[in-house]
Amino acid sequence: MKGMTDLFGPDSWLATTDLKIMTGPVLIVLILSMMILPLPTFILDLLFTFNIALAIMVLMVSMLTEKPLDFSAFPSVLLFTTLLRLSLNVASTRVILMEGHTGPDAAGKVIEAFGEFLVGGNFAVGLALFLILVTINFMVITKGAGRIAEVGARFTLDSMPGKQMAIDADLNAGLIGEPQARQRRKEVAQEADFFGSMDGASKFVRGDAVAGLVIMGVCIIGGLAIGILQHGMAFSDAAHTYTMLTIGDGLVAQIPGLVISIAAGVTVSRVNTEQDVGQQMMGQLFSRPRVLMMTAGVMGLLGLVPGMPNLVFLLLTGLLAGLGWWFSKQEDLAPEGSPAQTLLPKSAAQSSEASWDDVQLVDTLSLRVGHRLIQLVDARQQGELITRIKSLRKKFAQDMGFLPPVVHVRDKLELAANTYIISLKGVEIGRGEVFPGKWLAINPGKVTHELEGTAAVDPAFGLPAIWIEPNLREHGQIYGYTVVDASTVTATHLNHLLHQHAKDMLGRGEVQKLLDKLGPDSKGLVDEVVPKLVSLTVLQRVLQNLLEENVSIRDMRTILDALAEHGGVQQPPDVQELTAAVRVALGRSIVNQLFGNKTELKVIGLDFNLEQVLMQAVGNGGALEPSLADNLMQQTTLTLKRQENSSEPPVLVVPNKLRPVLSRFLRRRLRQLTVIALSEIPDDRTLRMTNVIGGKPK
Known part of the structure; x- marks a missing residue:
């Protein structure tokens, strides 16, 4: 007794072992044993009934799951159900060939019901129905599902690098944390594994349909030979008996196969997880009370149909209803976040209230x-x-x-x-x-x-x-x-x-970082300028004006020195005047960026008469007349081409007062043109006007 207590007690090995782990191997052994060992007709009836219930359950699960990974064990379920149908076909074929001469119930009540009741005892109708079901399964549903899986696998694998880069980008931007990134990478890999598995799993169903046709031919031909030659039956009696048994056997196998094929067409499933196949099947197939209850209802209705083996159907109905009730109670008793809760889809959690976590900021x-x-x-x-x-x-x-x-x-x-x-x-x-x-x-x-x-x-x-x-x-x-x-x-x-x-990418945060980068040695200069003389916003706009014309802002000390000198002259400060003052301070850098170390600067100039007209127009309000603007643009375009043909920099030098106006006007269409002021040119550089706008080149 003590040994038995040790074996079956609460601390025993059997009590602490997770039975789900053994589900897969046990099922495989049972399925293989059905192909080898003869089965009584009652066991066949029970297994055929279970096969039908299992197919309906799989279909219900595939239709109720909200996302593919909710039923990731589907390809494995597809393999097990296909092997189960084939094993039942082998077992029933053995019984039909050995005991078929005894009558229409030789292979059990389920096969007899499908052969006699569903087709009215007419083997021609049964044969036609069987061939139609096989054609629908083989040519339509399975072929379509296989094609979808094949295309899905290809596109999923092609998009994997992009999805992983998106995850890395969100991680680098701080939108998600490392655990979330790890989980999203895992889901991307699981999705790719699923499509690859589904592409191969669809071949099981197609092979099952072909095997059904072969088994049907073997049963009919073998049954006729055995009935006539071994048991002395008349040809008509042998043909009717063995054909009806074969059709019943084929229908009872092909109808669940058709249901499974439909489930394969609507399910996205089977990816690699941390659970083995047995744990996936037990955890995802038998732990949904709603599915068990719905399956029990369907089986109960079938069990009430006259001619059906009521005992078997109602027995399985009670079992499924009991399991559904038990799992429902377990779900109600399980605490929030426990494994029993996480096995079930949480539509309520998915439809939770919106929060700030749902706000997606625009990438800069x-x-x-x-x-x-x-x-x-x-x-x-x-x-x-x-x-x-x-x-x-x-x-x-x-x-x-x-x-x-x-x-x-x-x-x-x-x-x-x-x-x-x-x-x-x-x-x-x-x-x-x-x-x-x-x-x-x-x-x-x-x-x-x-x-x-x-x-x-x-x-x-x-x-x-x-x-x-x-x-x-x-x-x-x-x-x-x-x-x-x-x-x-x-x-x-x-x-x-x-x-x-560049102007649009420089925000207040970047400006503040530039000021912080100057370090403690320039802290006094920064404190003198910002915000005493100019605000951070004014400084940002000055820097943006420089960047708009491709002027580097690396020399922040010179920029701040110029603002310290001119920032307090006018209140509120004029951004354009401050920009002009800063450009003069940065003149050597601007010229060096355009001409390098050349002492002679070959530039474009303005004709004297045109310059006077423009100065007068600017003095009267800064707006150019349409005819003058068109003429200026045309002449500038021609002059710019001559300058580029001579391999000289496209730089226009104008008086200080004209530079802002001409730069804004000309750069709208001639972005390669740079307009600088005379005051921005260092004293150690000499100017040479190689081309003149409004006149002949000098």
Whole structure:
């Protein structure tokens, strides 16, 4: 007795072992044993009835789950149900061939009911019904589900790098924490595993339909031979008996198979989890009280149909209803957050009240790519674009004097496959199309030979270009093209847009960080200027004016010195006048950025008469007459072309009073033109007017 107590007591091995772990192996052993060992007809009836109930339960679960991972064990369930049907077919075929001569109930009441009652005892009708069910299952439902799984697997695998990059971007931006990022990465991997599993699992159902046809032929032909040759039955009697038994056997197997196929068509499931298959099946299939109750109701109605084995159906109905009631009580008693609660879908939790966690802020700077461009930003596929973006952000910070925002890179399936979009504060500022694996040959205007390829336009500067194959790269360089790969095209476009929209990326936070970076040595200067002489907002606007004309703000000490000198002259301070004063202080830096170390500056000038007209127009209110504005734009365009043809910088030098007006007016259409004031040129540099607007070049 003590040994028995030790074995079955509350602290025994059997009591502490999770029986769910043994579910999978036990089921496999039972299914295999049915293929080998003969089964009594009552057991066959019970197993066929259980097979029908299991198919209905799977269908109910697949229709009630709210997301794919709620029923991740489905492919494994599909395998087990297919093996169960095949094992029952083997067991029933053995009984039909051995005992079929004894009468229509030789293989049990369930097969007899399906063969006699459902088709009215007409084996021709039964045969037609069986073939129709097999055709529907094989050609329609299973084939469609398999195709969906195949396409879903391909697109899911293609989008995985983009989804993982989106998770990394959200993590780097601080929108999610490390545990959330880890969970989201796990779900992405599980989703990909699911589609791959479903693609293979759909082949089980198709194979089951083919096996059903083969088993049907074996039963009919083998039954006729055994009945006539071994048992001396007449041909008509043998044909009717064995055909009806075979049709009943086929229908009782194919109807659940059809139900399972429908469930496969509407379910997204089976991914790798931390549970084995047995735990998944027990935890997800038998722990939903609503499913058990609904299945019990359906089985109860079937058990009340005349001609059905009422005892078996009603017995299973009571069992399912009891399990459903028991699981319902367990769910009510389980504390919030316990495993019993987490096994069930929580629609109430999913439809909770909105909170600030639901607010998604706009990314300051983002890059969205089509699915064929994911390889450019995926390091595992030797994508170099992320590295290039990091480098150009660092180069921009070194050149312009502040750090641009992080570029959030994500895939966007709505985009064309080779298209990318660059957005600033949620608004698109640039779009392009690139082709990984090809090279863009950009025509700078002096090529000696045409290349074969796809005509395009350089997205950064609008130059004509051609997408060529890699083997033409050297030819393009020889012919005078500028040849770059897809990553370089995208990075160059992004870099161009960063400089073009630098003003919009400089916020109050960046300005404060610039002041903090000056350190304790400049604290007195900072305190004198901000906020005593100028506010942080005025300083931000001055810096934005400089960035708008591509002037670096690295020399913050010089900028603050100029503001300290001129900031208190006028109250409230005039931003344009302060900008002009700061530009004069930064004159050497501006000129060096445009001309390098050259002592002679070859620039564009204004004709004396035109200069006087413009000075008078500015003095009268700053607005140019339409005719004067059109004439000025046309002459500037022609002069700018002459300046570029002579390979000189496109720089226009004007009097201080004209510089702000002409810069705003001309740069709207001629962004490559730089307008500087005479006072911004250092004394050690000399000017030479190589081209004159409104007159002949000197």
